[in-house]
Amino acid sequence: xxxxxxxxxxxxxxxxxxxxxxxxxxxxxxxxxxxxxxxxxxxxxxxxxxxxxxxxxxxxxxxxxxxxxxxxxxxxxxxxxxxxxxxxxxxxxxxxxxxxxxxxxxx
Amino acid sequence: xxxxxxxxxxxxxxxxxxxxxxxxxxxxxxxxxxxxxxxxxxxxxxxxxxxxxxxxxxxxxxxxxxxxxxxxxxxxxxxxxxxxxxxxxxxxxxxxxxxxxxxxxxxx
Numbered sequence: 001x002x003x004x005x006x007x008x009x010x011x012x013x014x015x016x017x018x019x020x021x022x023x024x025x026x027x028x029x030x031x032x033x034x035x036x037x038x039x040x041x042x043x044x045x046x047x048x049x050x051x052x053x054x055x056x057x058x059x060x061x062x063x064x065x066x067x068x069x070x071x072x073x074x075x076x077x078x079x080x081x082x083x084x085x086x087x088x089x090x091x092x093x094x095x096x097x098x099x100x101x102x103x104x105x106x107x
Numbered sequence: 108x109x110x111x112x113x114x115x116x117x118x119x120x121x122x123x124x125x126x127x128x129x130x131x132x133x134x135x136x137x138x139x140x141x142x143x144x145x146x147x148x149x150x151x152x153x154x155x156x157x158x159x160x161x162x163x164x165x166x167x168x169x170x171x172x173x174x175x176x177x178x179x180x181x182x183x184x185x186x187x188x189x190x191x192x193x194x195x196x197x198x199x200x201x202x203x204x205x206x207x208x209x210x211x212x213x214x215x
Contacts, residue, residue: 045169052165056158071182102149103164103210105136 019085020055025093028086031078032094040094051097058091130168135206138199141191142207149213163207171204172197 029040032050036042040051050058064070065079066087082090145151145160152159163171177183178192195203 042167045167046173047167048170049166053162054159057161060156060158069184099165100162101164101212101214102162103143103147103207104213105139105143105147106211 020059020088020090020092022089022092022096025089025091028089029093032090035074036094040097041099049099050094051099053095053100055091055095058094059087062087062090130172130201130203130205132202132205132209135202135204136210139203139206142203145187146207147213164210164212166208168201168204168208171207172200175200175204 032040035044035047036050040049040053042049061070062079062082065072065075066082068076079087139147142163145153146163150159174183175188175192175195176197178185178188179195181189192200
């Protein structure tokens with residue numbers, strides 16, 4: 001029984017971690033769009049394209065801006081007010097847009 | 108005479124822009140071997156903390172160069188990426204960025 005409860009706890013912890021909501025993220029992404037483009041494909045090389053980036057990478061990037069371990073004045077100012085849920089939602093939204101991909105060496 | 112000075116200044120400006128932007132994707136392909144050990148493997152994960160390494164295919168080459176320069180200068184920290192960028196010249200960065208931004212996809 002104890003083992004069973006433990007398994008449920010692990011399963012729900014996993015579910016809440018993965019709980020980014022792309023629809024909510026789209027609503028929260030209006031500010032991001034000014035630089036990163038409306039669907040995360042930026043128009044300028046000064047700003048990275050986010051569309052199709054890995055969800056967990058986007059979460060780590062925003063957390064690092066928030067903590068100050070990754071330094072960028074503009075992004076630090078944006079990230080400072082984001083909750084954990086905001087970060088999860090934004091990452092879910094941008095990762096589900098199509099653009100970026102894993103490159104291969106073939107010619 | 109004045110115009111000639113302006114004209115040569117303009118030429119110098121334009122050629123410096125061209126030089127900084129000129130990455131050769133074919134050359135970059137041969138320089139990107141090490142990069143592809145992580146970034147070329149679908150779903151490859153960084154350890155401690157665990158997260159998948161960023162997808163670079165289709166990214167702006169200017170942004171990739173900016174990221175590499177930030178790693179080299181220590182403005183952006185990541186042990187592996189700082190070690191890689193430390194030995195890269197500006198030309199290496201431009202070539203690698205040109206290749207990665209327009210490489211074929213490993214996910215199709």
